[in-house]
Amino acid sequence: MNTDHLSRRQFLERTALAAGALALASGTASTAQSAQTAAQRTAVDQVTLGSTGLKLSRLGIGTGSNNGVVQLADGVEAFNNLIHHAYDQGITYIDTSRTYRTFDRIAGAIKDLPREKLFILSKLPDQPTDVLAEVDQHRKTFNTDYVDCLLVHCMFKDRWTDSWKRTLDGLNEAQDKKWIRAKGVSCHSLPALRTAITSDWPEVHLVRVNPQGIRMDGMEEVMWVNNGSPVHDPAPVLAELKNMKAKNRGVIGMKIMGNGEFKSDAEREKSVRFAMSLPELDAVVIGFKSPEEIDKGIKLLNSALAQTA
Secondary structure, eight states: OOTTOOOHHHHHHHHHHHHHHHHHHHHHHHHHHHHHHHHTOOTTOEEEOTTSOOEEESEEEEOOGGGGTTTTTTOHHHHHHHHHHHHHTTOOEEEOOTTSTTGGGHHHHHTTSOGGGOEEEEEESSOOSSHHHHHHHHHHHHTSSOEEEEEEEEEOSTTHHHHTHHHHHHHHHHHHTTSEEEEEEEESSHHHHHHHHHSSOOSEEEEEOOTTOTTOTTGGGOEEOTTSOEEOOOHHHHHHHHHHHHTTOEEEEEOTTTTTTOOSHHHHHHHHHHHHTOTTOSEEEEEOOSHHHHHHHHHHHHHHHHHTO
16 A cells, blocks of 8 residues: 555645644734734824825824914924924824914924825814905915815804804805815814714814813713712713714814823823723824924823833
8 A cells, every 4th residue: 555645635624724834923923913903002093084195193192282372482483393292203194273372383383394295174163254264364364275184163052053154155155166075073072072973064074082081072961979079971972982983973072181280190091091992083183282292292192002011
């Protein structure tokens, strides 16, 4: 009998075993690679904002702490250096508003940076008489052809889409003219937030998010414990985040540090870790006042992302 000769059955069995081993090895490698990829998420990754197709860094720099007073405390040159330092570290998302003192300083801060790599988000706090003229003023103030994302800001009322229809229509027109690339809303009450989700108009939501529920849109649903201390519940807003994502909206988290109320490292770490654990958030924005704070913020997000991989 020739022992070098394999029966057809033996051949098939060995082939199946080899294929199984290969598949197992491939699956293990794929799983390891996926885990490694997830673990390598960073604060400065370029992420896609919902269905807009726009890219921005996962971490954005807010320029409106105390309406921008904090960012301009050390002067214009220091503000320019702050924006440049953020960009040099990989932060391409700059968050501002018509009402911030930094608004008129954005053009000077970005003039030496590649515009196509930046994501500039601004906000309209009220309804301008001429919406297109207001959008054009943004472009002139920033010395740029377009604004990446423009939001109607601080919506409080239920059914705000009715009273703001003229402005919403104007922003639609601005988008058609390519003066803005995406449009959206920030809300400051749960009814307004729910109206935003029901409406087909917003593409982007700027949402207040932190585990303590401080300064969040659900704050009117405060529960009181026996000693009279308020307990804020973030759950209503978290439920709405899922509804946003179900509609493939872009979602950016703000007030991650409780509007500056979280002072200790432990509180800040807890809040950042919480935000990074939410799959509904595409990005977050935090107000920084110094290059050292930017570096610390990036490190904090990187640590949180590694823990939530």
